[in-house]
Amino acid sequence: MSYLTDNKAGAEHLLMGNEAIVRGALEAGVNVAAGYPGTPSSEIVDSLAKVARERNIYVEWSTNEKVALEVASAASFAGLRSLCAMKQNGVNVASDFLLHLASSGIRGGMLLVACDDPGALSSVNEGESRLFAHLVEIPLLEPGDFQEAKDIIKWAFELSEEIQNIVMVRSVTRMSHASGNVKYGGLPDTEVHADFKCDGQLFDPERGPMISMAVGAASLQHGPQQEKIKRAARIFEDCPFNNYTGPERPELLIITSSACNLYTREAVNLLGIKKRVGILKLATTWPLPPNLIEKHLVSTDKILIVEEVLPILEGQVKILAAEMATEIGAKIFYGKRSDHLPSVGELNPDLVVAALSSILDINYESVSETFVSEAKKLAERATPDRGLTFCPGCPHRASYWSIHNALELDGRKGFVCGDIGCYVMGTLPSGFSTVKTLHSMGSGTGVASGFGKLKQFGMDQPVIAVCGDSTFFHAAMPALANAVHHKSPFTMVILDNSGTAMTGFQPHPGSPENVLGETAPALDIEAICRSMGALVETEDPFNLEATRKTFHRLIEIDEGAKVLILRQACALSPERKNKKKYEMHIDEAICLGENCGCNRLCTRIYGCPGIVWDTEKGVSRIDDMICVGCGVCADICPAGAITREEVE
Amino acid sequence: MAKATLLRDPYNIIITGVGGQGNVMSSRVLGSMLADKGYFVTIGETFGPSQRGGSVMSHLRISGKSIWSPQIPEHKADIIAALEPIEAIRVLAPYGNPDVKILCNTRPIYPATVIRGEEKYPSIEEIKKSVTKLASDSIFIDATEEAQRLGNPILANIIMLGAICGSRTLPVEKKNFEEAIAGRVKPSLIEINCAAFDVGMKLSQG
Numbered sequence: 015m016s017y018l019t020d021n022k023a024g025a026e027h028l029l030m031g032n033e034a035i036v037r038g039a040l041e042a043g044v045n046v047a048a049g050y051p052g053t054p055s056s057e058i059v060d061s062l063a064k065v066a067r068e069r070n071i072y073v074e075w076s077t078n079e080k081v082a083l084e085v086a087s088a089a090s091f092a093g094l095r096s097l098c099a100m101k102q103n104g105v106n107v108a109s110d111f112l113l114h115l116a117s118s119g120i121r122g123g124m125l126l127v128a129c130d131d132p133g134a135l136s137s138v139n140e141g142e143s144r145l146f147a148h149l150v151e152i153p154l155l156e157p158g159d160f161q162e163a164k165d166i167i168k169w170a171f172e173l174s175e176e177i178q179n180i181v182m183v184r185s186v187t188r189m190s191h192a193s194g195n196v197k198y199g200g201l202p203d204t205e206v207h208a209d210f211k212c213d214g215q216l217f218d219p220e221r222g223p224m225i226s227m228a229v230g231a232a233s234l235q236h237g238p239q240q241e242k243i244k245r246a247a248r249i250f251e252d253c254p255f256n257n258y259t260g261p262e263r264p265e266l267l268i269i270t271s272s273a274c275n276l277y278t279r280e281a282v283n284l285l286g287i288k289k290r291v292g293i294l295k296l297a298t299t300w301p302l303p304p305n306l307i308e309k310h311l312v313s314t315d316k317i318l319i320v321e322e323v324l325p326i327l328e329g330q331v332k333i334l335a336a337e338m339a340t341e342i343g344a345k346i347f348y349g350k351r352s353d354h355l356p357s358v359g360e361l362n363p364d365l366v367v368a369a370l371s372s373i374l375d376i377n378y379e380s381v382s383e384t385f386v387s388e389a390k391k392l393a394e395r396a397t398p399d400r401g402l403t404f405c406p407g408c409p410h411r412a413s414y415w416s417i418h419n420a421l422e423l424d425g426r427k428g429f430v431c432g433d434i435g436c437y438v439m440g441t442l443p444s445g446f447s448t449v450k451t452l453h454s455m456g457s458g459t460g461v462a463s464g465f466g467k468l469k470q471f472g473m474d475q476p477v478i479a480v481c482g483d484s485t486f487f488h489a490a491m492p493a494l495a496n497a498v499h500h501k502s503p504f505t506m507v508i509l510d511n512s513g514t515a516m517t518g519f520q521p522h523p524g525s526p527e528n529v530l531g532e533t534a535p536a537l538d539i540e541a542i543c544r545s546m547g548a549l550v551e552t553e554d555p556f557n558l559e560a561t562r563k564t565f566h567r568l569i570e571i572d573e574g575a576k577v578l579i580l581r582q583a584c585a586l587s588p589e590r591k592n593k594k595k596y597e598m599h600i601d602e603a604i605c606l607g608e609n610c611g612c613n614r615l616c617t618r619i620y621g622c623p624g625i626v627w628d629t630e631k632g633v634s635r636i637d638d639m640i641c642v643g644c645g646v647c648a649d650i651c652p653a654g655a656i657t658r659e660e661v662e
Numbered sequence: 663m664a665k666a667t668l669l670r671d672p673y674n675i676i677i678t679g680v681g682g683q684g685n686v687m688s689s690r691v692l693g694s695m696l697a698d699k700g701y702f703v704t705i706g707e708t709f710g711p712s713q714r715g716g717s718v719m720s721h722l723r724i725s726g727k728s729i730w731s732p733q734i735p736e737h738k739a740d741i742i743a744a745l746e747p748i749e750a751i752r753v754l755a756p757y758g759n760p761d762v763k764i765l766c767n768t769r770p771i772y773p774a775t776v777i778r779g780e781e782k783y784p785s786i787e788e789i790k791k792s793v794t795k796l797a798s799d800s801i802f803i804d805a806t807e808e809a810q811r812l813g814n815p816i817l818a819n820i821i822m823l824g825a826i827c828g829s830r831t832l833p834v835e836k837k838n839f840e841e842a843i844a845g846r847v848k849p850s851l852i853e854i855n856c857a858a859f860d861v862g863m864k865l866s867q868g
Contacts, residue, residue: 017845028690028697028705135708159729160704192732193690193705195697273732276704280731363735381737381759385796392792393755397748398781400680403715403774444774618778623715626772627779639806639815640771 019065025198031163031189032057034196035099035127038167040065042123043202044097046072046089048082050488051517052101053136054190055129059099060518063529070204075520075529078455078488079104080111083126087115090124090180091224092208095171099127103434103454105143107489109150114226115180116150117235119219119242121211123171124180126152129190132322133360136187138438138452140359144326147182147300151239153246154300155183157255158275160194166255166297168199173249177242178219184299186322188273188360243301250298251305260292263313266348266373269331270320271296274361278320281366285376299327307334311342318348318373322361325350348373403444406624407590407642409582410437410445413509413555415620415650416562417478418446424569428476430507431465433458433490435482436516437509444621449480456481456489459506463493463575466502476569477504484514484522486539491546497575498547505568505576506548508539509555515584543577555580558649585642594643596658598624598636604655607632612652620650665700666833671725672704674734675826678719678753679745680771684819688745689720691846692823695838696724706732715774717749724832741831742797743822745805746771747789754796763799765825765866767818769806801825803865809858817858824862836863 017027018037029037035058039047049059063073072089076082079100089096100108105128112126128143147154155170157163166183174181214221217234228235250256260267268291270278275295282291294310296302311317311334319328328349335345348354354369355361371378404411414437421428432440432449433456440449451461462479481490486508494506513519521528528534543550551568553561561580568576583590608614616634617627624641625634634655645658675692679685689705697703706721723730739757743765744750750766758764768786775781794800803825809817820843827834836859843855 026697028694028703161729188706188732191707193693193703193707194729194732195702276729276731277733280735284735362733363731367735380735385758385760386737389755389758389796392796393751396784396789396792397752398773398776398783400715400717400773401775405682405715443778614779621774621778623772623774623777626777637772639769639810 016065019068021201026195028193029196030193031160031185033061034160034163035167036061038164039097040069040201041199042168042171043095045094045206046086046096048074048076048085049099050076050079050082050104051514051520052104053517054187055099055101056517066530073529077523079108083108083111090120090122092210094122094206094208097125102130102141102143105146109146113150116152117226117239118224119178120180123174125170126180126182129185131187140323142324144184151243152179153181155297156272156299158295160196162255164196177245179242186273247301247303250303253298255297258294261289264292265290266316266318267292267310267314268318268320269294271299274320277361277363277366280363281370284367285370302330302334304334308338311335316346320366402439402442405585406622406640407585407644409511409555410509412646413580414440414445414448416558416565418448420562420566426476430478430480431458431462433481433485435485437480455485456493459490459493462504463497463502466504479506480509483510483524487523495546501574503573508579510579510581511584512587519587539579548575548577550577552579552581555582556644556646594661596643596645597661598641598643599657600634600636601655602633604653605633606653610653616647616650665726669831670740672723672730674739675722675741676719676739676753676757677743678749681716681718683745684816685718685720688819688823689722691842693722695834695842702729704730704732717752743826745819745822750793758797762797764793764797766802767805767822768802801866808861812858820855820858821862824859825866828863828866
């Protein structure tokens with residue numbers, strides 16, 4: 015039995031925020047969960063999958079976030095409780111269906127759990143999902159600690175059923191990937207029966223069809239939808255997760271939510287100003303409950319809003335303050351628009367300390383200036399940047415090596431349109447700076463499809479797109495279909511490392527097993543591309559010579575979309591982890607070091623962390639602790655100093 | 663459960679290292695050891711987009727009172743345990759203070775910039791000297807070498823965990839580790855993990 019399904023009375027466990035959300039969903043009796051992997055959200059669906067059998071839940075990693083939301087909605091339409099989890103960028107993908115789902119409404123309780131990444135710690139941007147709740151007019155809840163991350167889920171399901179619409183619960187990296195003590199509640203009975211009632215009239219919320227079809231009659235659906243959000247605001251007035259701590263008439267009122275609640279509490283504690291300031295911690299950040307806000311705004315003249323990235327909560331509070339101006343009087347607001355807090359990057363206790371120190375004119379020094387300056391000087395001198403690089407034995411390094419070298423040899427200034435996965439590092443020296451465009455999931459192929467059509471304007475650079483196997487199914491297939499149909503001449507390289515590697519090897523439609531461990535039909539990427547009409551080749555990127563040759567042959571073909579599948583499992587995948595294929599050796603007598611003329615190709619250019627430069631001896635050396643024995647570097651050394659020996 | 667008073671509340675520990683060294687695992691084991699004893703534990707983990715090769719750190723807050731911020735405020739670390747030597751320095755600058763206790767593995771993992779020859783890696787002697795100058799209570803441990811002696815360099819993380827627990831700053835004992843590790847590794851690996859923990863405990867006690 016997993017600690018997530020512990021049903022002893024009074025049980026308490028140290029849980030990650032994502033696990034707390036999972037436990038909350040289990041206590042709420044969730045029946046169906048779907049999502050697409052993305053940091054920091056992935057542990058939600060992964061953990062639910064681990065207890066799926068025990069708790070009678072259907073769990074899947076869907077092809078993409080939009081499909082995941084559609085899958086989860088079906089359960090809700092049939093009267094079950096469902097949850098859909100994704101990272102902030104996923105909400106962009108799901109948003110088209112989300113808008114229409116919010117219009118049709120739901121039956122069984124349904125939650126969209128969005129995990130944002132302020133500071134873009136594991137993302138290509140720090141985009142906001144909060145505004146989607148405003149845009150599609152659904153309630154937004156933001157838990158302020160780990161216990162609440164669990165407790166709020168059950169409450170959110172009840173709210174969803176009460177207003178008959180999907181509810182968005184938003185977490186952030188520092189909630190999802192942080193851990194804290196969580197006291198458990200009980201687990202319900204798992205017997206349910208799914209039944210989609212659809213024999214009623216159009217727009218009958220109980221038995222009618224589930225449709226978003228307000229064509230020419232917006233008031234029929236949009237009006238009732240807006241009533242739902244107004245009801246949510248009324249319910250929020252008494253939400254048990256909104257709370258205030260501080261004096262009755264604080265010198266400064268801080269309004270905050272989510273992880274910022276913890277930073278704010280810490281900052282107030284560090285400055286010792288508990289008697290001077292009050293903290294209004296909100297879990298219901300949209301729509302704001304007006305009476306609750308008024309009650310607190312009236313208690314002081316100065317208000318600081320602490321939130322991450324965009325001033326969204328700040329804007330909402332100011333709207334209410336403007337509407338209530340005659341009752342509450344003029345207020346001074348601090349936050350992002352006053353430049354007391356940044357609108358870029360994540361917050362932390364020190365940024366809140368700085369804002370509070372400036373507003374309240376407090377002098378805060380945590381440690382002596384001397385220590386700070388000496389430690390800083392030491393760090394500048396003695397901490398070389400780790401940068402970002404591929405793992406030792408990563409197939410992407412080998413793939414980019416071949417692509418880069420072939421493009422150099424070709425000489426027509428070819429370039430790569432990048433995509434989302436570990437291989438975003440193709441933009442960096444670790445990927446030989448081969449990637450020249452990078453945006454969203456699947457967009458490399460779409461952009462390449464467009465570049466290919468610029469031939470008529472005289473562009474003769476070879477155009478390449480890269481994408482991973484999971485990304486291929488997620489969003490690159492429509493772009494490839496577009497390219498084939500419009501005869502766009504470019505080469506799509508599918509970096510197939512056998513799973514959604516970056517987020518922890520979640521299965522995708524090309525995997526032979528699903529997340530529940532059941533055998534699943536694995537869709538054949540070669541066959542799909544071929545049936546779309548593309549010329550398809552497959553190579554092992556660890557075979558540098560064959561890969562370069564095949565790639566070169568494909569980019570010389572001037573017409574139509576070509577696909578090169580480079581297939582080699584991720585170095586961290588279960589099939590390769592802790593299994594060395596080769597023992598690698600460098601013969602110090604053969605390595606010519608600086609005199610070789612290769613300009614330290616292996617360490618300076620190829621840059622696999624498994625090979626280091628021995629400054630004393632002036633030769634390269636294998637770091638046995640790091641090397642995973644992929645064997646590729648033996649083919650890179652022009653002197654033949656690196657050899658591989660097959661491990662029995 | 664009766665709880666011993668902490669040296670400071672919250673008591674702040676940073677475990678730092680390079681992705682792939684088992685940083686997250688050691689912080690979670692230590693966290694559950696203390697949570698099982700009835701303390702409030704908050705862990706904040708920083709891991710970048712690269713699963714391996716980047717700087718990583720875990721912030722642990724131990725408290726008898728409440729949950730705290732998953733990010734330790736600047737200069738408020740009580741212990742910095744580094745699985746890789748320059749990572750100790752990287753963390754010391756923003757989170758250190760003259761009273762911080764440093765536990766540092768001596769085995770370098772060279773950054774890509776060093777391998778490419780763009781930057782220099784300081785000598786271990788220089789690291790020891792400058793760290794000790796800033797934080798007088800510093801212990802350097804050959805955790806990776808000790809782990810290799812036990813048969814697997816990855817055990818350096820458990821040796822460092824043993825060193826934290828052996829430093830007599832936390833209300834934990836060997837048996838708390840035994841309970842915490844049991845649920846996290848295969849039964850066949852419990853013994854070797856306990857042996858690694860013992861090595862660390864001994865080394866931190868001099």
